[in-house]
Amino acid sequence: MALKIETEKEFNLDDLKQDIDTTRKTDRWNDAPTELKELFHKLEWNIIDGEHADTVGLINPALESQVSARTLIAGPMATGIAEVGRRFKMDEYFLPEVMMSAKCMHAALGRLKPLIIAEKTEEIGTVVVGTVQGDLHDIGKKIVAMMMEAAGFTVIDLGVTVPPDDFIAAIREHKPKIVGFSALLTTTMNMQWETIKRITAEGLRQDVKVFVGGAPISQAWCDKIGADAYGMDALVAVEKAKACVTKLSNMKGGDPELHAAMLAIDKARDEAKLKQAQALAQAQAQAQVKAAAG
Ligand code: B1M
Numbered sequence: 001m002a003l004k005i006e007t008e009k010e011f012n013l014d015d016l017k018q019d020i021d022t023t024r025k026t027d028r029w030n031d032a033p034t035e036l037k038e039l040f041h042k043l044e045w046n047i048i049d050g051e052h053a054d055t056v057g058l059i060n061p062a063l064e065s066q067v068s069a070r071t072l073i074a075g076p077m078a079t080g081i082a083e084v085g086r087r088f089k090m091d092e093y094f095l096p097e098v099m100m101s102a103k104c105m106h107a108a109l110g111r112l113k114p115l116i117i118a119e120k121t122e123e124i125g126t127v128v129v130g131t132v133q134g135d136l137h138d139i140g141k142k143i144v145a146m147m148m149e150a151a152g153f154t155v156i157d158l159g160v161t162v163p164p165d166d167f168i169a170a171i172r173e174h175k176p177k178i179v180g181f182s183a184l185l186t187t188t189m190n191m192q193w194e195t196i197k198r199i200t201a202e203g204l205r206q207d208v209k210v211f212v213g214g215a216p217i218s219q220a221w222c223d224k225i226g227a228d229a230y231g232m233d234a235l236v237a238v239e240k241a242k243a244c245v246t247k248l249s250n251m252k253g254g255d256p257e258l259h260a261a262m263l264a265i266d267k268a269r270d271e272a273k274l275k276q277a278q279a280l281a282q283a284q285a286q287a288q289v290k291a292a293a294g
Helices: 020-024 034-049 052-064 069-089 095-117 139-151 164-174 189-201 219-225 234-245 256-293
Strands: 125-131 153-157 178-182 209-213 229-231
Touching: 020 034, 034 052, 034 069, 034 095, 052 069, 052 095, 069 095, 069 139, 095 139, 125 139, 125 164, 139 153, 139 178, 139 209, 139 234, 164 178, 164 189, 178 189, 178 234, 189 209, 189 219, 209 219, 209 234, 219 229, 219 256, 229 234, 229 256, 234 256
Parallel strands: 125 153, 125 178, 178 209, 209 229
Antiparallel strands: none
């Protein structure tokens, strides 16, 4: 059975600005066995240092210790690349370093992809995804595509810097239930809007549910451009995609009721997370009282 390790919490990543010895003192991954906590920290630093030849060598022992592919992606891989983003933003890293870190992410995802896709047990529809024109970022989109595939979708991944015409051609050819645009740059977000406008102009808007995602994308942006759903992360995107092809399958792309139903999924998820955090805090408080009494 897969080990359960908390990855959803908002972690303090300040230690990743220092060195691995500082990282060893953080309480991140404290719910993992000691040797796995160490492995997770090594993986974080492998991504920060861009040592892609060694990445799979860290992934394999984690998998052998029953860590799931999803935990690795949402856990140490996410924290490692987040620190790379911070360093890039602060001009501590430049493109060559970021490219090496991206290679680590690709090496890890290449190893994990077959494991995620093996979870697929049913066929629930086709999704077309791509990173919009002018944008080369594809790590997040690949994760979304993998998770969608695992959930039962056939995913047609059009790659990066996809012009609106290619999305339109793919909609005509594959007749997907969902089309998703990823954008990581503030300068390319607008291509999501342009692509929706083109889909509408071609008379295809009602045929597909439009999903948008990527680091600069928000619910407000999704609302503004008239997309149906915003995927904050891959898990949310999959949950909404599944709802679109099951209980909301009668609704057409662009329907305001569909949009409202997508927002309700976010609300339910936030409430569930809050409940979980409260239950955890309560359990910890009870354990402290018990320890103090005994
Ligand atoms: Co670039 N880059 N980059 N970069 N890069 C960012 C995005 C940046 C925020 C870094 C920074 O300044 N801190 C910044 C953008 C600033 C801005 O516009 N506001 C930036 C910049 C400026 C650039 C260049 C312009 C730099 C330059 O040339 N001077 C250049 C642009 C090239 C281009 O696209 N034309 C560039 C290039 C690159 C590399 C090629 C070196 C490399 C990309 C390699 C690759 O992807 N193959 C790269 C990288 C790696 C990054 C950072 C560091 C990491 C991105 C990433 O993979 N994150 C990034 C910093 C950051 O994001 N904090 C940065 C991990 C990934 C799992 O998260 O992609 O957000 P994310 O995906 C998530 C969610 O967003 C969501 O689910 C995913 C999984 O949970 N999601 C969706 C994503 N797509 C979705 C679609 C959906 C639903 C959910 O439905 C369809």
